[in-house]
Amino acid sequence: MNNLGKVKLLPAREQVASILRKAILSRELQEGQEITLEGIAELVGVSTTPVREAFQILARDGLIKLRPNKGAVVQGINEKTIRDHYETRAVLEGEAAARASAEGVDLSAVEQAYQIAEKALEDNDSAEYSRYNQAFHMGIWEAADNEKMKSLLSSMWNGLSMGHKVTEEDY
Known part of the structure; x- marks a missing residue:
């Protein structure tokens, strides 16, 4: 270990x-x-x-x-704010994953985070899962080797995907 x-x-x-x-x-x-x-x-x-x-x-x-x-x-939030956020994040996350999957890119940190997050899910440990889900995404951003993309994705990482009534455990 x-x-x-x-x-x-x-x-x-x-x-x-x-x-x-x-x-x-x-x-x-x-x-x-x-x-x-x-x-x-x-x-x-x-x-x-x-x-x-x-x-x-x-x-x-x-x-x-x-x-x-x-x-x-x-100011609050509305449907357009949410839609704009997810559309932008999807484009950036997709491009980061494509860059990270290039030949010769070291994905050991991504694989490790995935394995630990998967175990946390099996153990129903939402706090541990959340930490390693974050580490998984950050590993992909690092592997993509684009500082601007990493900065934008980091600023968008905000828990928005959990919705306004969902607990961390439900997520």
């Missing part, structure tokens, strides 16, 4: 963005609600820097509207 390696996790800004996206999808954060850097930082247990970066990601995605020196206002 010494050859398993470490799980690569998303940067704090991406994790915060994921938490906020899920809260917006579940309507825990309501459309029109004001949120602040300090308030969110305290809630999720990080400094304001990754929250500020997460706010920028969410603003770019149209989920919040930034208010200079005042935080942000939740």
Whole structure:
């Protein structure tokens, strides 16, 4: 088991963005609600820097509207936002997989993550599955050897696919 390696996790800004996206999808954060850097930082247990970066990601995605020196206002989500997200992600993920499947590309990290995720599913361990599902995707992005594509996919990785009422266990 010494050859398993470490799980690569998303940067704090991406994790915060994921938490906020899920809260917006579940309507825990309501459309029109004001949120602040300090308030969110305290809630999720990080400094304001990754929250500020997460706010920028969410603003770019149209989920919040930034208010200079005042935080942000939740914009909510609609069917077009979801459709646009998935269509774009599908194109990028497909291209990353095609590049990763080129001859001579080292896929050992992808294979390892897949095997552990598969075992986690068999064991009904959703937290472990989630970690290694993320590692699986990141392994493909790494193997694709395109930094811009990896950056875009990383910014899109947000838990949106779990829907607004689905628990991690159900996913």
